Amino acid sequence: MPPMDTISDMMIALKNGGNAGHEFVYVPYSKLKASIASKLFAEGFIASYAKKTRKQGDVLEIGVAYRTDMLPRISDVKRISKPSRRLYVSVSDIKPVRSGQGLMVLSTPKGILTGHEARKEHVGGEFLFSIW
Numbered sequence: 342m343p344p345m346d347t348i349s350d351m352m353i354a355l356k357n358g359g360n361a362g363h364e365f366v367y368v369p370y371s372k373l374k375a376s377i378a379s380k381l382f383a384e385g386f387i388a389s390y391a392k393k394t395r396k397q398g399d400v401l402e403i404g405v406a407y408r409t410d411m412l413p414r415i416s417d418v419k420r421i422s423k424p425s426r427r428l429y430v431s432v433s434d435i436k437p438v439r440s441g442q443g444l445m446v447l448s449t450p451k452g453i454l455t456g457h458e459a460r461k462e463h464v465g466g467e468f469l470f471s472i473w
Contacts, residue, residue, distance in 0.1 A: 347371065351401075352418040352470055355387065359405045359413025370399035376453040377446060377469075378403055384444050384455065386414055386472060421468045431465040443473030 351368045358366035368374060370392055378390035378401060388404035406414035422428040430447070435456045438445050445456030449466030459466065 346420070346424055347374065348377065348469060349420045349423070351377070352420065352472070355381075355403060355405065356413075356415050356418055358403075359407070359415050362411075363405055366403045366405060367393075367400045368403065370401045373453070374401050380446060380453055380455055381444075381472070386444065416473060418470055418472045420470045422470075428468050429466065430468045432460060432463055435460050435465070438471045439473045443471055445471050 347369070351374050354366045354368055375390070375392065378387060381387045382390055386406060388406040390401060390403045393400050393402045408414060435445065435447075437443075438456065445459075446469045447454050447456065447459050447466040448469055449459055449462070449464045451462055451464055453469075454462065454464070454466070
């Protein structure tokens with residue numbers, strides 16, 4: 342069985358959950374996913390996140406955020422660095438996503454950072470995905 346891309350699975354679950362009108366989305370828990378969720382929460386792309394314990398194991402419960410017109414806050418997501426092809430960016434290559442309406446998420450030596458935070462900290466890293 343090929344290795345699965347758990348970050349991509351989480352992003353697609355968020356997008357599809359919003360399009361289906363769900364209040365919460367559940368994904369298997371990991372520290373990496375929890376730190377990504379904390380960045381998305383801080384930027385307003387998700388409503389909440391919490392670690393829950395189930396019989397099958399720990400899950401990450403993510404509250405789907407909606408705009409005032411009940412459209413999901415996440416309209417699309419693009420996975421950039423994949424397990425089959427890693428993509429790294431330097432500080433000079435970090436640009437705004439969708440004229441500042443979107444968010445770039447990077448895995449850096451200082452942890453998971455948004456594009457804006459990475460520019461401020463002056464670090465580059467693996468370009469995980471962009472979301473808008």
